[in-house]
Amino acid sequence: MKGTRATALSLAQKCKNILASNWQGNLNTIKADSKGSKQEIHTSRVKYLLKRGKPYIWVPDKDKHNLNTVVDERASFAVASPYPGPLASLFKTMKKLPARVALTGEVEALSDEKVRSTTENLREVLTSEQKAMVGSSYAVSGILTSSTFGNTSRSEILVELLDSDEKYVVYKFNISSCMFIDGNVGNHEVELDDFQASKADKLSPFAAKLIDGINQSQIRRRTLLVLCLAFLNVNAKDACVLSVDRKGFDVLVKVPSHGGEYNWKEFRVRFEEEAADVERFCHQLVKMEERALEIVKSSSGLG
Template sequence: MKGNKATVLSFAEKCKNILASNWQGHLNTIKADAKGSKEDIYTSKVKYILKRGKPYIWVPEKDLHNVNTIIDERGSFSVSNPFAGALAALFRSIQRLPARVALTGDIVPHRDEKSAAEYLKEVILAEQKAISGSSYTVTGVLSSSDVFSTSRSENLKELVEGDETYMIYKFNPRSCIFIEGNGGTHEVDLEDMDASKADRLAPFSAKLIDGINQSEARRRGLMLFCLSYLKANVKDAYMVSIDRKGFDVLGKVPGPVLKDGFGQYQWKEFRFSLKEEARDVEKFCRQLVEMEEEAVKNVSSFSGLG
């Protein structure tokens, strides 16, 4: 079940999925005044959507980015794999960062704000429709998630329904770097990015991950996966990321034994591949439940579980 070329995504696909799964990122622009660009960087968290593979960013009207980009349109934009609730607390406790995408490029005003706003409404409605029409299997997995911290549509709705006025920008990337959770970096060819498509389940990944991690029963299922499929005895487990080919789990495993005969626990990442590619949320949740049932059968045949 461990990852290989057939069971994991390319770095370009991982980047596309992260961009499609989140709704907020950190925008960096060069501080400027009437005399021209300065070297200082101004950073703020902004909301965005992905359209034709490029981020369209909503910047509040009073934000300094609007002044900075008039003088110098260069900037950078970083987006992390979405994490919330139980996973966020775990990351803080072990001082780990989620995988993320770092883009550099040009921030260009989007002249047709009406079309961008209409597209935003379409994205929100399509996502809400997909969830409301979900089967019992999907709602069972999502039921534990915190809707306001993990629902992309709920978080984007305030751009449409709120009182704040926004400037809309298109971010044209000139470079892309994928940064792993352990800090490893990989430069991604922009042609590969353009050729890659995000998974259809990406917009729902934050809800799925949080729904699994907030449920003790689902987390026990992840522990069973580690034991049943990888023969790894873990004391706890959390879902970290999902995609159409599989998912990544952080498992709490015994560390090296120290001189005094005792060892500490450490967190190790495990990759699980799906039997069939999950083209949508329905197929992902169905396979997850089938894996849980299979793991229970496998483990129940083992002896001496502790």
């Protein structure tokens, strides 16, 4: 039997997966005026793409970041794990924040030539992602099409960015430190060497649609309850997927508490085999759902 290290993602891996699964984050730069740099911070939400482990950020031409970074290139960038649909509403009710990545470093404006090459690279990546979705199996499409995102996925959103008439300044974010902030707002410093050496899961770009597709499906939500009973020995009232990765997924489960009340708790569901891509993730999930139903039927004498 494999140990905990074999079944748990490293903090560096979690950070890379979050960065690869999202497409927008909060960029912070130090405000500047004619007298130079101040210690006040300007923050705005911007779109980005992860390329070779670094965020490439598209900042609208009129955003104050572009003036600030002329005076002081220092910046920080915060990105949250995707929390679409029902998960967003649940977080609001629980007053809970999603796991996040906080980066510090310096921004480097790209030349026109590098912007063109980066844009072409982005188009290739997005085209590949879209082809993977179109050519996916019934198991994959069944989950992804349950998402309320409809046809608007991460790739479509970023394609719209490239096709927009709005002018942007494109920056490469050179990372000097990385912090993983868990759902309980605990800060965990990530070694820069570990972060740079880690690679995002191939299924990360599809994470938001996978999470939302499962959580929006009432059938799959009910099957999650069976899965929790079979594999976690938890008799849950409700459950939804919190995050996904190649080793399994995290779930928020509504479990009995004192006085007949229910509380939400986080649990980890591990795959027997790693899911190298979105196709294998969905295959593993369906396999676990079927096995869970068999276990519960057998234990209840219905099998």
